[in-house]
Amino acid sequence: MNAGVRTRRLASGLLGRAAGGGSVLFVSASITFIALHIMPGDPVMAMLGGPTADPSPAAIAAARHEYGLDRPLAVQYGLYLWRLLHGDLGVSFSQHMRVAAVLREQAGPTIVLTLSALAASWIVALLSVLVTTRRNRWLDGAAASVETVGASLPHFWLGIVLLWVFAFRLQWLPPAGNSLAALILPTVSLAIPLGGFIGRVTRDSFAAALDQPFVLSARTRGLSDWQVRVLHVLRHAVLPGLGLSAWAVAALLGNAVVVETIFSRRGIGRQLFEAVSMQDMPLASGIVLFVTCLYVIASLLIEMLSALIDPRLQGARR
Amino acid sequence: MSQSLLAGRRWGDARQGRPAWLLPLVADPGAMLAACFLVWLVATAMAPALFTARDPIAIAPRAAFLPPDWAHPFGTDASGRDILARIIWGTRSSLLIGVLSTGLALGVAIVIGTFGALGGRLAERCVARLLEVLFSFPTLILSLLFAPSLGSGTRSLVLAVGIGSIAGYGRLVFGQMRSVREAGYVEAARVLGHPAWRTICVQIVPNAMRPLLVTATMGVGQTIVWASTLSFLGLGAPPPAAEWGTMLVMGRDYIAQAWWLTFFPGLFIVLTSLSTTVLGRALQRTLAAGGR
Numbered sequence: 001m002n003a004g005v006r007t008r009r010l011a012s013g014l015l016g017r018a019a020g021g022g023s024v025l026f027v028s029a030s031i032t033f034i035a036l037h038i039m040p041g042d043p044v045m046a047m048l049g050g051p052t053a054d055p056s057p058a059a060i061a062a063a064r065h066e067y068g069l070d071r072p073l074a075v076q077y078g079l080y081l082w083r084l085l086h087g088d089l090g091v092s093f094s095q096h097m098r099v100a101a102v103l104r105e106q107a108g109p110t111i112v113l114t115l116s117a118l119a120a121s122w123i124v125a126l127l128s129v130l131v132t133t134r135r136n137r138w139l140d141g142a143a144a145s146v147e148t149v150g151a152s153l154p155h156f157w158l159g160i161v162l163l164w165v166f167a168f169r170l171q172w173l174p175p176a177g178n179s180l181a182a183l184i185l186p187t188v189s190l191a192i193p194l195g196g197f198i199g200r201v202t203r204d205s206f207a208a209a210l211d212q213p214f215v216l217s218a219r220t221r222g223l224s225d226w227q228v229r230v231l232h233v234l235r236h237a238v239l240p241g242l243g244l245s246a247w248a249v250a251a252l253l254g255n256a257v258v259v260e261t262i263f264s265r266r267g268i269g270r271q272l273f274e275a276v277s278m279q280d281m282p283l284a285s286g287i288v289l290f291v292t293c294l295y296v297i298a299s300l301l302i303e304m305l306s307a308l309i310d311p312r313l314q315g316a317r318r
Numbered sequence: 319m320s321q322s323l324l325a326g327r328r329w330g331d332a333r334q335g336r337p338a339w340l341l342p343l344v345a346d347p348g349a350m351l352a353a354c355f356l357v358w359l360v361a362t363a364m365a366p367a368l369f370t371a372r373d374p375i376a377i378a379p380r381a382a383f384l385p386p387d388w389a390h391p392f393g394t395d396a397s398g399r400d401i402l403a404r405i406i407w408g409t410r411s412s413l414l415i416g417v418l419s420t421g422l423a424l425g426v427a428i429v430i431g432t433f434g435a436l437g438g439r440l441a442e443r444c445v446a447r448l449l450e451v452l453f454s455f456p457t458l459i460l461s462l463l464f465a466p467s468l469g470s471g472t473r474s475l476v477l478a479v480g481i482g483s484i485a486g487y488g489r490l491v492f493g494q495m496r497s498v499r500e501a502g503y504v505e506a507a508r509v510l511g512h513p514a515w516r517t518i519c520v521q522i523v524p525n526a527m528r529p530l531l532v533t534a535t536m537g538v539g540q541t542i543v544w545a546s547t548l549s550f551l552g553l554g555a556p557p558p559a560a561e562w563g564t565m566l567v568m569g570r571d572y573i574a575q576a577w578w579l580t581f582f583p584g585l586f587i588v589l590t591s592l593s594t595t596v597l598g599r600a601l602q603r604t605l606a607a608g609g610r
Contacts, residue, residue, distance in 0.1 A: 027451040035463035152591040154543045157584035254456025
């Protein structure tokens with residue numbers, strides 16, 4: 001393949017990705033709009049102080065007009081998309097500040113949490129797979145069972161149990177807050193289920209890769225078992241798990257809602273939950289769009305990483 | 319040679335003697351245990367009174383917050399109600415939520431998947447894109463967005479979790495349908511002049527369903543986890559009801575003093591989800607071994 005063809009393919013692939021990412025964002029904006037508009041109750045009332053407040057009809061009408069809620073739904077939808085297109089996420093009702101500002105303030109801790117959980121789950125999964133797969137029947141079976149159990153643990157339960165054991169009983173770690181020590185428990189409660197899941201997927205592909213002829217050829221060249229595992233087999237085995245990692249990032253961001261609530265952490269997960277319960281439509285849709293953006297970026301990065309690991313994927317379109 | 323042939327025949331006889339789907343259970347103790355637990359759960363859901371004599375609703379303020387002991391193996395809650403009894407009485411609604419929302423998601427997924435795979439090029443592209451987008455949407459966020467508009471209570475929980483899990487099943491059904499569509503027997507049916515609806519109902523859908531059985535088995539456990547997560551966030555059945563997720567919410571406020579309020583209901587959620595996963599994987603292995 002000459003360089004020109006290769007560049008062209010890469011460019012068209014990137015364009016296709018960008019278009020795909022754009023349509024993902026469009027649909028997620030639309031779903032959010034629909035979801036928040038079929039919600040019962042009047043957002044104007046929520047805005048003016050909740051169900052206990054008694055605003056004057058004039059104030060209600062003014063607020064309704066200010067946020068464009070008096071226009072037909074189709075016009076509201078059009079305006080909403082138009083503003084999004086210009087990067088205007090609007091103003092949050094409940095926080096009384098711009099959604100972009102809320103995101104700037106809250107996104108950092110969630111991204112840190114997501115990345116640390118993703119890294120931790122990959123480390124645990126890879127260690128478990130490298131050390132135990134096909135090493136010994138019992139060890140392999142036991143590690144696979146641990147992974148299965150880990151994968152089926154619900155985050156909120158794990159979070160509560162960890163909170164109780166390590167924060168309340170042993171008092172080793174703070175139960176809440178935003179310090180580095182307070183990052184450990186939320187990370188672990190997100191990483192254990194995901195690590196189990198990635199481990200299960202990787203274990204299967206690792207075992208399949210061990211049966212490949214190149215393993216035998218590497219062994220006949222005198223490589224040690226560890227060298228074969230780390231230098232040759234691992235490269236093949238990580239691909240399925242890597243392919244799922246973009247989805248895993250999205251899932252982690254979703255599960256951050258629960259974990260941030262349990263550990264009273266600052267972040268967009270908890271913020272989203274509050275926005276939905278306060279019917280703060282601009283904030284909720286802003287957060288959902290932001291999460292979708294992160295997913296699109298993550299899947300692009302992971303695709304590039306996969307191509308780096310497996311050169312056969314370069315230029316090939318899905 | 320003859321011995322191995324004999325062994326093969328004996329094995330074959332054993333297979334004929336028992337229904338094929340039982341085999342993985344006999345061979346795999348983990349799957350057997352999981353199946354037993356699930357059978358027990360179903361029995362509990364159908365007749366909770368058989369498994370506990372205590373009332374799950376009646377309050378006894380003087381017996382509040384008793385830690386686990388012989389009289390109350392899982393302790394008592396803030397109103398002095400026995401946790402074990404509440405778990406047993408809550409089994410029905412928790413299982414029902416899992417089964418119904420899996421069924422709902424699967425039903426919608428089958429409609430979308432069939433339409434996408436058999437409705438022509440445009441439908442195929444639209445459905446592929448839609449599923450990709452929905453799949454990228456975190457389940458929890460999707461359920462969370464729809465949960466308030468559906469109101470609180472068991473029915474809306476089923477709807478919210480069902481909506482959230484459509485994408486996963488949709489992708490599977492869609493992929494299955496697209497591969498079955500090209501199968502020889504579908505072409506044969508077409509050549510024989512069978513009407514399209516008949517080919518779809520008799521050939522395509524049943525053949526595409528088989529792998530879904532596995533996913534649906536695992537899915538029930540997963541949806542129970544999602545539903546209890548939503549309950550935990552306060553979007554579930556209203557408090558007096560004994561449902562696992564609701565029990566967790568009530569325990570959340572007392573986590574520092576009384577761990578058993580949340581630990582045991584959560585443990586049952588974990589066991590249920592684990593059992594369906596283990597059973598599902600055993601089923602998957604049988605289907606794979608059977609050449610499906």
